[in-house]
Amino acid sequence: MSVCNKCNSIDVVHASEVELNTYKGTEYSINIDYSTCNSCYREFLTKPQIIANEAKVREARKEIDGLLSAEALKAIRKSLNLSQADASIVFGGGQNAFSKYERSEVTQSQAMDKLLRLASSDRYIYRKLLGHSSLAIKSHFISSVEISNLSAHNVENWTNSQFSIPSATHEISKPRLKLVA
Numbered sequence: 001m002s003v004c005n006k007c008n009s010i011d012v013v014h015a016s017e018v019e020l021n022t023y024k025g026t027e028y029s030i031n032i033d034y035s036t037c038n039s040c041y042r043e044f045l046t047k048p049q050i051i052a053n054e055a056k057v058r059e060a061r062k063e064i065d066g067l068l069s070a071e072a073l074k075a076i077r078k079s080l081n082l083s084q085a086d087a088s089i090v091f092g093g094g095q096n097a098f099s100k101y102e103r104s105e106v107t108q109s110q111a112m113d114k115l116l117r118l119a120s121s122d123r124y125i126y127r128k129l130l131g132h133s134s135l136a137i138k139s140h141f142i143s144s145v146e147i148s149n150l151s152a153h154n155v156e157n158w159t160n161s162q163f164s165i166p167s168a169t170h171e172i173s174k175p176r177l178k179l180v181a
């Protein structure tokens with residue numbers, strides 16, 4: 001429930017209004033959320049409304065830029081059987097990158113967008129990316145002592161044999177642990 005900062009009334013209603021904007025010469029419209037106080041008739045934005053409005057603007061601009069929507073990006077990550085944390089290891093972008101992309105808090109770069117599309121459409125490229133990330137992902141699950149016991153040969157074998165793509169499950173901790181034994 002929202003409270004009016006001006007008159008402290010709790011008789012506040014949420015509303016939305018279509019707003020027309022222009023981005024790079026292209027018009028787009030979004031539903032902007034706001035609040036109205038029924039006591040003093042003040043209109044204002046709550047923090048969640050500001051966040052939601054900003055996300056809508058970001059999504060509209062991404063569409064104009066030809067970038068994947070937050071939803072499409074999430075669908076690709078899921079189709080690759082990656083958690084958000086593992087996706088940021090495989091594709092970069094920094095810790096929490098994918099949770100920010102998928103909440104529309106941050107727009108992915110053109111390069112990230114292209115890489116995701118490539119990995120999604122070309123299994124060979126995705127397999128290579130996973131291979132390059134294997135040690136980093138492994139460190140989520142195996143202690144540093146166990147990792148130091150892995151020879152380069154073992155890591156290579158694991159990369160090629162444990163990742164059949166697409167895999168039905170994402171139980172990657174188990175194959176890794178088996179390999180140590």
Ligand SMILES: [Zn+2]
Pocket residue numbers: 004005006007008009037038039040041042
């Ligand atoms: Zn008020």
